[in-house]
Amino acid sequence: MNNSLIIGQYVPGNSLVHKLDPRTKITIIFFYVITVFFANSLASYSVLVVFALACMFTSRVPLRFIMKGLTPVWFLIIFTFILHLFVTKEGTVIFDFWIFEFYSGGVIQGFAISIRFFLLILVTSLLTLTTTPIEITDAIEDMLRPLNKVRFPVHELALMMSISLRFIPTLMQETDKISRAQASRGVDFRTGPIKDRIKAVVPLLVPLFVSAFKRAEELAMAMEARGYQGGEGRTKLRELKIELRDIMVYLLFACVIALLFLTRNYS
């Protein structure tokens, strides 16, 4: 439990990718994820791979952190590859031994899908590796701002998200403390039949709820005392600003997309 107190994947750094405006990163990743599905030739895949690897290296995030983000999906990638190897029966037979009969089409498709999946995971995890959750929340608030016009409470949502983020470590610590207190009284959370484990969670959640409400009351009072009046006219500690580097990155990415559609197979 102690190790899981550090959740999230953010790796502090000073690279170009770290310094980019979070809105730029989210926008580019959004369009990247869409364009990945348009790639269908070796050249177009290479364009995408080069772009993703270039982002990875400029971010200077140590490779082991990136690999850690990929661990849960390695299995899926390999499974998909093997599935295609066995199931897709197109092209010529390139390997035939006992029950193993692999076709060139299967190998190619297996590779293509695995690389597509790998790229999606790599690029989206680069976002969370180089951007703090609070920056992402700020960016979401800013990007949802147009919804204000249809009376969607954007500011309130962002406020709730940043309060939530702020309290994750606090409440995790509290959960840890309560579960230790219960464990010292002989409660066993880890072993035993499911029924007993469920029972063990009850005395953990009750104090958690009560203290969360107490904290909320204190925080609300503190905010009121400091004159909090909602989103109208509120200034910010962290201002988001589009800089020259953001524009350059947008231009570069536009070139990547253009290149992808040039190298795509249209037949």
Next chain:
Amino acid sequence: MQKTSMQSSNLLKLIILALLGTISLVLFFLNFPLPFLPAYLKIDFSEVPAIMAGLIFSPMAGIIVVAIKNLLYLAISGAGDPIGVAANFLAGLMFVVPVSLIYHKFKKGTKSVVSGLVTGTIIMAVGMSVLNYFVILPAYGWFMGWEMTNQVIWASVIAGVLPFNVIKGIVVALLFIPIFIKMRRWIEQKQVSLT
């Protein structure tokens, strides 16, 4: 605590929902797989704080807690599995809303909570099976390039999604009922002081 204005109780409500969302996320991270079902179907107790919000405030409050949990999950661990996050949000919604609706519609006691949990489990199990059959599993298939026949989808719904959601509903209900019995007076107190 004395409320001086509308706004102040509104802010308090926002903060409470935010903190319930945090608890929900913490519980979400403490998930565990079931021994006899595929590993991607994991059980967690993250619906409990959402039900709590649904009982104290309204069905909408329950939905907000589920939404905060899923949004934070996206912001923290990235969008590697956007379909899964969307599915989790919909499942939470289908479970929490009936509980809250039934509780507020009828006598606010253990009986209506239990019948709400039963209804919620049924709606979630059936609803998620339908969604998986028509939308989620085909979406995954498209995403991963698997060609899934209707038979495969049907089999994974009947053997995976349906029993999983029934068990999940039962487990969460078994946890929530004792919590409700213990905290009933406290919940009623909060209803009076907060709404």
